Amino acid sequence: MSGVFEQVYALVRQIPPGKVATYGQLAHLIGRPRGARLVGYAMSACPSSAGVPCHRVVNRFGGTTAAFDTFGPGTQRALLEAEGVAFTPEGCVDLSLHLWQPLF
DNA sequence: GCAGTGACCGTGA
């Protein structure tokens, strides 16, 4: 609470299935236009106990995080595809179709 | 208690 991480987790938790958000976008939403790194670190913490779908967070290119290879190659991609997220031949998420836009 | 690092982004030259 009262921490940047909690702010990030709160937003990520609001991301509906089939949608993805970028680090920079989340950083802006928490009031840290230049704090994209904080979002990345917050994801690294990725407390499953907090119910944070960190697999729905990708970089600005829509590329999945290599850190997910911890569970196996292409783990994050598999999770997103299971939710109906379309991927480009380059292996990136089609942000034009699945970029999460906070209504309010 | 101090310093360095980290799943990144944006701007300047």
Add this chain to the structure above:
DNA sequence: CTCACGGCCACTG
């Protein structure tokens, strides 16, 4: 157009 650097917060050693 491309290359390079700074900046933000929290956690670890």
